[in-house]
Structure formats: C-alpha cells, structure tokens
Amino acid sequence: MARTSVLRFLRAGTESPTTWLAILIGFLFRAAICLHPYSGAGKPPMYGDYEAQRHWMEITTNLPVSEWYAETKQNNLSYWGLDYPPLSAYQSWLYGKVIERLDPDAMALGESHGYESADSKRYMRQSVMISDLIVLVPALLACRRVFCRGSAEKGDLMLLGSLMQPALLLIDHGHFQYNSISLGLAAGAAAAVASGKDVLGSILFCLAMNHKQMAMFYAPAFFAHLLGRCLQKPSLSSKMAAIARLGLAVTATFVVVWAPFLANPSDALHVLHRIMPLKRGLYEDYVANFWCTTSMLVKWRSIFSQQALVWLCMGSTLLAAMPVLVQEVRRPTARGLLVCMASSAFAFYLFSYQVHEKSILLPLMPVMLLGPDQPIMTRWLPPVACFSMYPLLKKDGLTLAYIALMLLWGAMTWPAVGEERKERQTEASRDHVEAQVSERWRSLLLMGLYVSVGLAVGIHAAPLIWKAPKQYPYIFDALFTSFSFLHILGLAVYLQYQGLANKQLKGD
Amino acid sequence: MSHWYVEETSEWTLDYPPLFAWFQRLLAYPAALLDPATLYISKLPYKSPECVLFQRLSVVFTDAVLLSGLWLATRRRCGSQKKVTRYMVAANAGLLIVDHIHFQYNGLLLGILLWSIALIQEGRDVAAAFLFALLLNMKHLFAALAPLYSVYLLRHYCRGPGALYKFATVGSIVAAVFALSFGPFALMGQMPQLLQRLFPFHRGLLHAYWAPNLWALYAFMDKIMSTMVQYLGIPFRSSPASMTGGLVQVSHFSVLPDIGAGAAAAAVLASMIPLLVSVWRRPDPACFACCAALAGLNSFMLGYHVHEKAILMSIVPLALEAAGSLRCARIFQRLSTIGHYSLLPLIYTQDECILKMLMVLAYSVATCILLEQACTEGILEGQEKNVFDLCCGVSLGVGRALDPDIVLLTYLLCEKAQ
Numbered sequence: 001m002a003r004t005s006v007l008r009f010l011r012a013g014t015e016s017p018t019t020w021l022a023i024l025i026g027f028l029f030r031a032a033i034c035l036h037p038y039s040g041a042g043k044p045p046m047y048g049d050y051e052a053q054r055h056w057m058e059i060t061t062n063l064p065v066s067e068w069y070a071e072t073k074q075n076n077l078s079y080w081g082l083d084y085p086p087l088s089a090y091q092s093w094l095y096g097k098v099i100e101r102l103d104p105d106a107m108a109l110g111e112s113h114g115y116e117s118a119d120s121k122r123y124m125r126q127s128v129m130i131s132d133l134i135v136l137v138p139a140l141l142a143c144r145r146v147f148c149r150g151s152a153e154k155g156d157l158m159l160l161g162s163l164m165q166p167a168l169l170l171i172d173h174g175h176f177q178y179n180s181i182s183l184g185l186a187a188g189a190a191a192a193v194a195s196g197k198d199v200l201g202s203i204l205f206c207l208a209m210n211h212k213q214m215a216m217f218y219a220p221a222f223f224a225h226l227l228g229r230c231l232q233k234p235s236l237s238s239k240m241a242a243i244a245r246l247g248l249a250v251t252a253t254f255v256v257v258w259a260p261f262l263a264n265p266s267d268a269l270h271v272l273h274r275i276m277p278l279k280r281g282l283y284e285d286y287v288a289n290f291w292c293t294t295s296m297l298v299k300w301r302s303i304f305s306q307q308a309l310v311w312l313c314m315g316s317t318l319l320a321a322m323p324v325l326v327q328e329v330r331r332p333t334a335r336g337l338l339v340c341m342a343s344s345a346f347a348f349y350l351f352s353y354q355v356h357e358k359s360i361l362l363p364l365m366p367v368m369l370l371g372p373d374q375p376i377m378t379r380w381l382p383p384v385a386c387f388s389m390y391p392l393l394k395k396d397g398l399t400l401a402y403i404a405l406m407l408l409w410g411a412m413t414w415p416a417v418g419e420e421r422k423e424r425q426t427e428a429s430r431d432h433v434e435a436q437v438s439e440r441w442r443s444l445l446l447m448g449l450y451v452s453v454g455l456a457v458g459i460h461a462a463p464l465i466w467k468a469p470k471q472y473p474y475i476f477d478a479l480f481t482s483f484s485f486l487h488i489l490g491l492a493v494y495l496q497y498q499g500l501a502n503k504q505l506k507g508d
Numbered sequence: 509m510s511h512w513y514v515e516e517t518s519e520w521t522l523d524y525p526p527l528f529a530w531f532q533r534l535l536a537y538p539a540a541l542l543d544p545a546t547l548y549i550s551k552l553p554y555k556s557p558e559c560v561l562f563q564r565l566s567v568v569f570t571d572a573v574l575l576s577g578l579w580l581a582t583r584r585r586c587g588s589q590k591k592v593t594r595y596m597v598a599a600n601a602g603l604l605i606v607d608h609i610h611f612q613y614n615g616l617l618l619g620i621l622l623w624s625i626a627l628i629q630e631g632r633d634v635a636a637a638f639l640f641a642l643l644l645n646m647k648h649l650f651a652a653l654a655p656l657y658s659v660y661l662l663r664h665y666c667r668g669p670g671a672l673y674k675f676a677t678v679g680s681i682v683a684a685v686f687a688l689s690f691g692p693f694a695l696m697g698q699m700p701q702l703l704q705r706l707f708p709f710h711r712g713l714l715h716a717y718w719a720p721n722l723w724a725l726y727a728f729m730d731k732i733m734s735t736m737v738q739y740l741g742i743p744f745r746s747s748p749a750s751m752t753g754g755l756v757q758v759s760h761f762s763v764l765p766d767i768g769a770g771a772a773a774a775a776v777l778a779s780m781i782p783l784l785v786s787v788w789r790r791p792d793p794a795c796f797a798c799c800a801a802l803a804g805l806n807s808f809m810l811g812y813h814v815h816e817k818a819i820l821m822s823i824v825p826l827a828l829e830a831a832g833s834l835r836c837a838r839i840f841q842r843l844s845t846i847g848h849y850s851l852l853p854l855i856y857t858q859d860e861c862i863l864k865m866l867m868v869l870a871y872s873v874a875t876c877i878l879l880e881q882a883c884t885e886g887i888l889e890g891q892e893k894n895v896f897d898l899c900c901g902v903s904l905g906v907g908r909a910l911d912p913d914i915v916l917l918t919y920l921l922c923e924k925a926q
Contacts, residue, residue, distance in 0.1 A: 017873065017876070017877050018877060020873065021870065021873050021874055021877060024866060024869060024870040024873060025870055027862075027866055028863070028866040028867060028870050031860075031862045031863035031866050032863055034859075034862075034863075035859055035860065035863070118858075118859065119858075122858060122859055126862070129862070
C-alpha cells in the first residue's frame with residue numbers, strides 16, 4: 001500500500017510525518033507569497049531591496065573581490081552599494097553565478113540596473129526558498145530536537161509557528177531579503193550551544209554575524225550564556241582554557257570569512273566602513289522603537305550631538321538587556337539562552353542606534369523558538385511585528401498578502417485559546433486558588449487581546465476614512481509606530497519578567 | 509437575454525445552462541460598479557487588476573456555499589471524524605487549484621451538491637431533489653448523477669402509501685425548475701441553439717488535455733497502432749490525428765473506430781448498472797455520498813469529452829465518507845492523490861509551478877496523517893458500515909492498475925504537444 005510506505009519513509013528519522021507536513025505547509029505559503037510583488041517593483045530610478053540584491057549579484061559576479069566594497073569606476077556605491085558583511089557577498093556571488101547561467105542579461109555589469117523579467121523574478125524568488133531549505137529548515141529541526149525534547153507535538157507546533165509567522169514570510173518572500181540565512185545560522189548556533197557543542201555554536205553564530213551584522217543583536221546573549229558555562233568549570237585553569245578555546249574558534253571563523261580582504265588592509269577598511277552605519281541617522285523611516293516614537297514629544301537630535309546619541313543608545317540598550325543577561329551568566333540554561341537572545345534583540349530593537357523596521361525579525365525568531373510554552377509571546381508578537389511593518393509592506397504592494405496572512409495567523413492561533421481554557425479548567429479542580437487567580441489574569445489578557453485587535457483594525461481603517469490633517473501629514477504612520485511600540489515594549493517587559501520569574505522558581 | 513446563447517463574438521461562448529447564466533448576470537451588477545469595461549463584449553480577453561480581483565473575490569465568497577453545505581453534512585458526526593472531514597473538503601487541493609488558480613466556480617456547484625447530499629442524509633428527499641435540479645441547471649456535467657438520484661428517490665421517497673402522490677410532487681418540482689430555467693429559451697425558439705451550446709458533440713471524444721480516463725488509454729493505443737501501421741507500411745486511412753493540440757477541436761482516430769457520444773453514454777450507463785441495482789435493492793441514505801462519488805467516477809472514466817476537472821465531482825463527495833472507514837479512507841487517499849496530480853497540467857505557467865506541486869503534496873500528506881488518526885478511532889467504534897466500499901473498490905481496482913500510467917502518459921503527451 002503506497003500510503004503506508006510513504007508514511008514509513010517519513011517516519012525514518014526521529015521526526016514524525018507531522019513535522020514534514022509542517023515544513024511542506026511552510027513552503028506552500030512561501031510559494032504563494034512569491035507570486036506577489038517585491039519591493040520597488042517597476043519603480044525607477046532606485047527600485048528597492050530586490051534590485052539591491054540583484055545589483056550585489058551583478059557586482060560580485062563581475063568584479064574582483066577587492067572592488068566589491070570600494071568606490072570604483074565600475075562600482076557606484078551610491079547605487080545600492082554592498083553594506084552587508086562578506087558572507088552575504090559570497091552568497092550573492094554564488095546565486096549570481098547560477099542566475100547568470102540561466103539569464104545572462106540579469107547580471108550584465110552596469111547595463112542590468114533595474115532589470116526585471118518574469119524569469120529573473122522567479123529565479124530570485126526560488127533562491128530565497130532554497131536558502132530557507134538549506135539553512136533555516138535544518139536549523140529549526142535541530143532546535144526542535146534540542147528545545148522541545150519533551151513533546152513531539154510541541155516541537156511540531158514550534159516548527160510550524162516559526163515557518164509560518166507572517167513577518168518573515170512577508171519580508172523574505174514578499175519584500176525580498178535573505179534574512180532567513182542569518183536567522184537560520186543564529187538558530188542553529190542556539191541549538192548547538194544549548195546541546196553543549198559550544199565551539200560549533202560559536203562558529204555558526206560568527207557566520208550569522210558575517211551574513212548580516214544585525215545578528216549582533218544576539219551577541220550579548222551568546223556571550224552571557226557561554227561565559228556562564230565557562231565559569232561553571234571547576235578550576236580556574238579549566239575556566240581559562242574554555243574561554244580561550246571559544247576565543248580561538250571565533251577568531252578563526254572571522255579570519256576565514258574575511259580572508260580575501262585581509263591581504264590588503266585597505267580592502268578590509270572598505271568593508272568595515274560600509275557595514276558600520278554610524279554616519280546615518282538615529283533611526284530610519286518610521287520604526288516602532290523608543291527613539292522614533294518619543295521623538296514626537298522630545299527632539300532627541302536637537303538636544304544631543306550625534307556622538308552623545310550613539311553612547312546614549314549603547315548605554316540604554318545594555319541597561320535594558322542587563323537583568324536577564326546577569327541571570328544567564330549566573331545560571332545558564334537552554335531555554336534561558338532563548339529568552340536572553342529575545343530580550344537582548346528586543347533591547348537593541350527598542351533602544352539602539354540606526355534600527356530598521358525589519359529588525360523586529362530578530363527578537364521574533366527566538367521568541368518563536370520558545371514555542372507553545374510561551375503562548376502569549378508566540379501568538380501576539382508575529383502579528384504585532386507585521387503590523388509595525390505595514391507602512392513598508394503597503395509601499396511594496398503586499399497589502400493583499402498581508403491581510404491574507406494575518407487572517408491565517410488569526411485562524412491558526414485563535415481556536416487554541418479555547419482548548420487551553422479547557423485544560424485550565426481541569427487543572428482548576430486540582431489547584432483551586434491559584435487557578436482562580438490565573439483565570440482572572442486570563443480573562444484580562446483576552447480582554448486586552450480584543451481591545452488591541454480592535455484598535456489595530458481601527459488604525460488600518462482610519463486612513464481610508466479620514467485624510468491626514470495638513471499640519472501632521474504623517475499622523476497615521478505615527479499611529480502605527482506608537483501602537484506597535486507600546487505592544488513590543490509590553491511584550492519585551494513580559495518576556496524578561498517570565499525569564500527571571502521562571503528561573504527563580506527553578507532555583508528554589 | 510435572447511442573445512445569451514447566440515452571441516459568439518468571443519471564443520469563450522456561454523456553454524453552461526441558464527441558471528448559471530443568471531448567476532453570472534447577478535455578478536455583473538457589482539462588477540459594473542467596480543469596472544464597467546469588464547462587461548463589454550469583445551473578441552479579445554479583457555483584463556484589469558480590479559476585474560481580476562473582483563472575479564477572484566467572487567469565487568472566495570461563493571465558497572461560502574461549499575462551507576455551509578459541508579457544515580450541514582458533517583454536523584452529526586463525532587468529534588475527530590467531523591474535524592478531519594471538514595478539513596479534507598474545505599482545504600481540498602484540487603478545488604483550490606481549479607477554482608482559485610485556474611478560475612471556476614466549482615466551490616459553488618459542489619457546495620450545492622453537498623447541500624443536496626446532506627439533505628438526503630437527513631431524510632429530506634424533496635428538498636434534496638429540488639437542489640439537485642437546481643444544480644443540473646447550473647452545470648449539466650452533474651447529469652452523471654441523475655440516474656442515481658432518480659433511482660434513489662424512486663425507491664426511498666416514492667414508496668409506501670401515497671407513493672404516486674409523492675412521485676408527482678417530486679416530479680413536478682423538478683419539472684418546474686427545468687421549466688423556469690429553459691422555458692424562456694424554449695418560448696423564444698432557441699432550444700436547438702441552446703442544446704448545441706450545452707452539448708458540443710463536435711468537440712470530440714477527448715478534451716484538449718486528455719482527462720486520465722479509459723478513452724485516453726484508447727487514444728494512446730490508437731497512436732501506437734497508427735505508428736505501427738505506418739512503420740509496417742500498410743496502406744490505411746490516413747488522418748494524422750492530433751488530439752493534444754491545446755485548442756478544442758474535432759479529431760478522429762486513425763486506426764481504431766471512433767467513439768460517438770451515444771456509445772460513450774451507453775458505456776457510462778452500463779457501468780452504472782451494478783450501482784443502480786444495489787441502490788434499488790437497498791436505498792440507504794448513509795451510503796449516498798459514496799454512491800454519488802462512484803457514479804461521478806464512472807462518468808469520468810467513460811464519459812464523452814470529459815474534462816480533467818470533472819474528477820472533483822467524485823473526490824469531494826467521497827471526502828465526506830473517507831474518515832468513516834478504513835477502506836473508504838484508502839480509496840479516497842488513492843483517488844485524491846492521483847486525481848489532484850492529474851489536475852497539475854491545468855496550471856501551465858512557470859510561476860505557479862512550485863505552488864501547485866506543494867499544494868498537492870501537502871494535501872496528500874495531510875490527508876494521509878489525518879485519515880490514519882481518524883480511522884483507528886473509526887474502527888474501534890465499529891463504524892465499518894459501507895457496503896458500497898466494495899463497489900468502489902472494484903471500480904477503482906481497474907483504475908488503480910491503470911491510472912498512474914495514464915496520468916503519466918497524458919502528462920508527457922501534453923508536454924510534447926506544447
């Protein structure tokens with residue numbers, strides 16, 4: 001019987017058929033989103049992120065390595081100059097070589113600016129899906145084994161949630177970026193570190209940082225966790241040895257990745273110059289972080305100099321992530337690492353310098369890895385993240401995909417609310433007082449959920465009904481950012497509280 | 509209205525029965541508000557973003573009929589069976605492909621069929637007959653189920669005291685629906701024209717893309733034989749048959765005898781005899797969905813000018829019963845996988861290529877998992893009930909041996925023709 005043999009094949013690993021189904025569904029929706037427009041489609045002269053990625057492929061396939069990051073006759077840096085670390089450039093080179101074989105016009109040096117064809121769009125889209133398949137999926141499967149050891153069902157839900165969260169789908173497969181590579185590498189690093197493979201974890205994390213410098217958001221978490229682990233070693237010499245080993249792994253990885261640029265110091269300086277965005281402003285466009293939201297009331301940029309602002313950002317970021325970081329150094333645990341990663345990414349998103357709205361993907365990834373154990377976080381954050389990026393998605397012509405995915409996410413997560421209540425009720429008979437308190441909390445939370453969904457719908461509807469007043473032309477964008485900022489701040493605080501409280505419970 | 513079935517400016521003439529035309533007339537009102545140019549009759553296809561969005565949304569909204577019918581048909585089932593059945597119909601990959609990518613209103617039509625089946629299962633035969641008559645007047649493809657309906661109604665409803673009166677009731681209701689639908693055209697004297705549009709016998713035995721049925725095998729045999737004949741150099745009637753050219757056209761077989769519409773209809777009816785006899789002996793409402801699926805499958809296998817999409821007429825009713833017993837589940841799994849696979853050539857653009865394959869694959873894996881879960885429970889609760897599983901099994905037994913190969917061949921031939 002064919003169907004039994006198919007199931008037997010799917011059961012061959014420790015994963016169940018449901019796991020593969022979750023992956024299939026994830027890719028099904030990726031394939032569907034691919035049909036929608038990408039950022040800057042048909043909008044000369046600058047187009048958008050899709051053109052940026054295509055341009056990098058054009059540059060890397062046609063020019064020698066030393067010219068990739070440098071302003072030369074062939075490489076005009078003001079037109080989408082490379083501003084990601086070398087691993088991104090290598091990836092562009094690899095995909096560029098393949099696409100060049102399939103559609104040479106798409107990669108012609110200088111002449112292919114703004115090149116758009118149905119074929120090249122499909123190749124580019126498929127390259128993102130392939131990246132998901134070879135980086136993100138294996139990493140998530142590893143995370144499923146490490147972080148959801150207890151229950152296969154929880155693991156599959158975690159996997160489905162991570163693959164189906166609308167924010168990553170819309171940005172990678174709609175807007176067009178390769179975030180899943182660096183996020184996947186970071187997730188793999190977390191799985192490796194949590195299962196005791198510290199060196200492998202460090203290497204993977206360095207690769208993640210070398211793909212997108214934004215993975216730096218997780219650096220404090222990895223640092224704290226690994227430091228905590230090293231400090232647990234019995235003697236001083238073994239502590240030092242463990243730290244040295246990790247330091248060596250990190251240095252070696254960086255040397256290998258940067259090797260082509262290290263021969264000539266000026267090349268390396270060019271790269272550094274390109275990937276450090278300190279010359280840009282405090283924030284870009286409308287991002288739901290602290291600085292952008294409060295700038296409506298306080299004009300930060302007129303109060304402080306740029307240098308002072310950089311220090312201020314750094315200080316507030318570290319301060320915001322400090323509690324869980326300290327906790328993690330003192331008592332490192334596997335799930336603690338995830339909470340730490342999420343918290344530190346939240347801190348960077350909310351307080352650091354020059355944050356993009358897309359950076360919300362960074363706290364989102366570890367939160368989704370927490371899976372069904374943190375139902376409030378995993379259900380609420382993805383739609384909030386999407387909501388905060390709505391002005392961007394609207395610009396890209398992804399409104400339809402946005403609506404569909406948000407409704408889908410609602411349908412996926414909503415019924416489970418009822419099931420949980422049933423579970424709680426059976427628990428209630430056991431532990432009466434505590435259950436009553438939590439029941440009250442639950443109804444309060446549900447109430448909050450209804451209010452917040454209602455408000456979100458209202459904010460979407462407002463620009464359709466009213467026109468923005470002349471003196472405040474960006475009032476609706478401001479509404480989007482303030483609403484998202486409050487939610488993200490609330491969820492970040494809640495996560496820190498959970499991280500601290502749960503560990504205290506374990507400690508007692 | 510007098511021009512509905514005469515108009516032939518465009519290549520896509522109206523070839524659905526009158527009630528469907530009325531449905532399209534209703535849709536025209538909101539469409540006119542949105543983008544009036546949609547409604548101009550022109551030779552070339554018209555396309556604007558608003559028009560596409562509107563048409564797509566209209567399919568989404570008419571799916572409400574399917575969902576409500578599904579709800580009605582499954583509301584008496586037990587927990588997990590209900591969930592599985594609802595999923596299998598609502599997320600049916602074939603329906604999604606044909607309705608939402610290719611574009612048709614099968615959700616609406618099959619929704620009416622589900623309503624009718626649900627009413628039969630609840631014993632409300634007259635209402636079911638009315639809905640079926642309605643359905644027949646929206647898409648005449650469902651005529652394949654007419655023998656089944658008539659035998660069932662005759663034996664289940666028209667019996668006991670007052671049988672004649674009951675028969676008259678059902679008969680008059682069905683007749684009234686037909687009169688309402690075809691009457692105006694008959695009065696205008698357009699019946700021949702209308703019937704010619706509805707039953708385009710000149711289009712040939714096979715659809716442009718061969719549906720994976722017995723005639724596809726027949727045609728393939730013909731190809732092989734004609735090649736052999738040519739190779740052997742035997743002088744023979746020479747008409748290089750091209751039946752996969754893409755556009756609808758008349759075609760003749762080169763070696764084997766041509767099959768006329770009458771012969772195909774006779775074959776369909778003959779293949780239905782075992783089914784009809786058993787329904788005659790024991791008209792059981794619980795088995796009706798399976799019977800409908802089987803009747804649909806028979807007409808798919810032997811019918812004249814069958815579209816590959818017609819397989820949905822069999823898959824969707826069978827999905828209602830699939831979670832009920834292990835045997836049914838196995839047949840459904842087989843049928844839906846192959847049937848959906850045979851729909852793939854329908855979507856020929858490269859962009860949707862990965863999407864359509866993932867849809868079929870994900871749906872098959874999901875039904876596999878769900879049915880396995882549901883069936884262990886089903887068997888434990890002793891719900892092995894369908895006598896007609898056997899019937900389905902025999903019919904599919906033939907198909908099972910042949911089908912994958914036919915689909916593969918069809919696919920290859922279609923690719924070649926392109």
